[in-house]
Amino acid sequence: GAVVSQHPSRVICKSGTSVKIECRSLDFQATTMFWYRQFPKQSLMLMATSNEGSKATYEQGVEKDKFLINHASLTLSTLTVTSAHPEDSSFYICSARGTQGGENIQYFGAGTRLSVL
Amino acid sequence: AQTVTQSQPEMSVQEAETVTLSCTYDTSESNYYLFWYKQPPSRQMILVIRQEAYKQQNATENRFSVNFQKAAKSFSLKISDSQLGDTAMYFCAFMNTGKLIFGQGTTLQVKP
Numbered sequence: 001g002a003v004v005s006q007h008p009s010r011v012i013c014k015s016g017t018s019v020k021i022e023c024r025s026l027d028f029q030a031t032t033m034f035w036y037r038q039f040p041k042q043s044l045m046l047m048a049t050s051n052e053g054s055k056a057t058y059e060q061g062v063e064k065d066k067f068l069i070n071h072a073s074l075t076l077s078t079l080t081v082t083s084a085h086p087e088d089s090s091f092y093i094c095s096a097r098g099t100q101g102g103e104n105i106q107y108f109g110a111g112t113r114l115s116v117l
Numbered sequence: 118a119q120t121v122t123q124s125q126p127e128m129s130v131q132e133a134e135t136v137t138l139s140c141t142y143d144t145s146e147s148n149y150y151l152f153w154y155k156q157p158p159s160r161q162m163i164l165v166i167r168q169e170a171y172k173q174q175n176a177t178e179n180r181f182s183v184n185f186q187k188a189a190k191s192f193s194l195k196i197s198d199s200q201l202g203d204t205a206m207y208f209c210a211f212m213n214t215g216k217l218i219f220g221q222g223t224t225l226q227v228k229p
Binding site: 032034038041042043044046049091093095097105106107108110111 | 154159160161162163164167206208215216217219220221222224
């Protein structure tokens with residue numbers, strides 16, 4: 001299957017700082033990328049959907065000024081958690097969809113564990 | 118709105134045995150896709166199997182197969198000859214408008 005690389009895998013930061021997470025599709029062009037948040041032993045909660053070159057669409061209840069998403073190219077999307085606070089600590093997962101292996105298949109990154117002290 | 122329900126939070130199976138994970142969904146659409154994803158302890162989401170709603174034939178991928186009952190809006194996953202590496206959280210997912218909607222997940226433990 002297609003490969004989605006997510007970096008970093010783990011980040012620890014101080015409260016009030018900003019953290020950037022990168023998501024890259026390595027062997028296909030991702031027309032759409034998705035960002036999810038997952039709490040322990042729970043399902044994935046969709047935060048936002050982004051298409052290359054356009055503004056992200058955020059799900060209800062997700063603060064777009066807190067979670068900045070940029071999808072500047074067909075292979076890269078970034079999520080920036082601005083002024084992070086302990087309640088932002090979570091597991092963040094990106095996903096990409098393109099034409100590799102079928103248009104309606106989403107491939108996932110390995111996730112980023114964010115800990116805010 | 119579409120919803121996906123997995124009513125079994127946890128299940129266990131002996132190695133080499135067969136286990137079936139349940140999933141039901143609710144939609145008024147006729148064209149959609151259904152998926153099963155696996156999330157092992159590494160937390161990497163892995164696509165297990167995919168089914169297009171317009172196809173009557175149940176999808177199979179090696180030891181994994183589905184029982185797709187469109188009228189009943191049911192999409193169960195059968196794992197045959199269970200292996201220790203199958204231990205993971207399994208998510209059923211629905212896609213219609215381009216977004217995946219996940220169920221709550223079922224944690225499967227394969228016992229030696």
